[in-house]
Amino acid sequence: MDRGSRAPVDYRRRSQSGHESMRWSKAFIPTLREDPADAEAISHKLLVRGGFIRQLAAGSYSMLPLGQRVRRKVSEVIRGEMDRIGGQQMHLPALHPAEIWQRSGRWYDIADDMFRLKDRKGTDHVLGMTHEEIFASLATELFSYRDLPQIWYQIQTKFRDEPRPKSGLLRVKEFTMKDSYTLDIDEPGLDSGFDKHREAYFRIFRRIGLDPVAVEASSGIMGDGESVEFMMRSPAGEDWIITCDGCDYRANVETATSALEDIADGESSGLERFPTPDLTTIKALAEAHPETAAADHQIKTLVYYVGEEPVLLLLRGDHELQEQKLKDRLRSEDVRPGQPDEIRELLGADPGSLGAVGVEGVRVLADLALQGRENMVTGANEDGWHYSGVDLERDANVGEWVDLRAVEDGETCAVCGATLSRWKGVEIGHIFKLGTKYSKAFEAFVQDEEGVSHPIIMGSYGIGVERAMAAVVEANNDESGIIWPVSVAPYEVVITVIRPDDEVTMAAADALYDELVEAGVEVLLDDRDERPGVKFADAELIGIPYRVTVGPRGVESGALELVERRGMEKSEAPLAEVSGELVEVITAARFGV
């Protein structure tokens, strides 16, 4: 380093409090004036523009200083609430030997979502996408009912080879998850741990500035017990949620049901073939034969493959298949629509003329809405021909009657009869009753009072930290930028210095800074040599909850301007009272609502 010519350090500009100043001029906060071209979601745009995150690759983001501070605070809120319900924090490896996943079977059940790699010896490993296996193997060191219940958790990096990362932090390949696990000897214990988590999740989300809706959900690959998702309304959401306007029925469309009105089938005329040249859609057929083939009088026939096995799915003509329901019913994730050539080979016709009438040797699943219906219209498995007068019970080999259809907006609630609404939500948390799948696989058994062994009953509970952080932004922003709740704000106060080159002004700002820091407030001192407009705009963009403006004008008059980011309401306070006022309002808000 060049010693001789270096200018002496200007000690007057350093904080007197002994704390290291967080001066904006020295901070790495790369704000952008324009929206990044590849961002769509509001949280994605604002987090990049505000200098919180930068993309490294698709679904892979660096947390810059501001982003890391928010992430840490979100984690802390979660940690506090987990501890409050008796959770014990651990930290497990992210790198797992394949063996442990083979033991639970998920090595084989999970297809491409899991990152797999080999070590130098050629041994298979995975990057953990969740940690049921590891916790279950630790649970083998529990032996007695006296050891239960346990709540174990960690806040750890998860890896998922997402087919389609998107929307900034909302869907990524590497993220931090708080995952907790309850270990109980019986169902009431599981219920209790589950309820504790439900309550804790509401507290967590409300504290960080979200308004969660708990909905009934499908468990997917996790198991088949009860499962509740915490959703936040947002256009950036990827799930459709059905909620009742009249009662508290709330469900993901993946499991949602509704009440259907009865449809008059009319006089049954008996099975009859009729020509339908060039009529290959439900709509076209309905228009050509409005009196007999209205959409809700047709049977929609879909060919799906479960692994190698073809399955015929029958739905009412105006209904849509909900694929997750099919997967849950079939207990398989390996479910896909048939290819045109496969379909032709199976049924002898192209999509548009398919039906289940007379089909032998193929598994047929029919939707509940078709049960008891007669006088329907369906394809005859010959291009250009359909059947009328179809009575499924009589004319087809329906193996199972199951719920397969997707509920639509405006349908009727099966519980109370009111109207159902459908809206988009971001999944910010998910809690599952796992049961004994993993404890059995890992032989995690405990003995009861009588000395009888029981597999431990597990529950599994997740919150995506960065996703929650993005959700907070989705829910808390305006045209100027982010509006962080105090509970997770990267800084609580920003002191905007209007003329940092003016010694008196800068000294006043430094003094205020010291006072606030002494009082334990997290302050960012904007001492940059920028025009006021730039500083105001940046402060609003990064969303600091409170701003104090310190300029020659205010210092001279003895009254400083105070602005609350939410609502942008301005007030004035005597210079000597500013810090006291801020400390009061911030202390009150810090814990979150």
Added chain:
RNA sequence: CGGGACGUAGCGCAGCUUGGUAGCGCGCAGCGUUCGGGACGCUGAGGUCGCCGGUUCGAAUCCGGCCGUCCCGACCA
């Protein structure tokens, strides 16, 4: 995986149709004037035009392949 779009300076973009060795705005550096809501002047730095190959005297531009990123559909915290 299927469909669509894009890839040129840190960011946002033009140039490509009609080949001649790269330009605009913002940002950045220096100097000066400014300074309570994204200032102005002057000077300047910064680019393997995603990668590989082909056509051509000559390729950001034409052709082929690959890679990457985003968006729309099927998956999950």
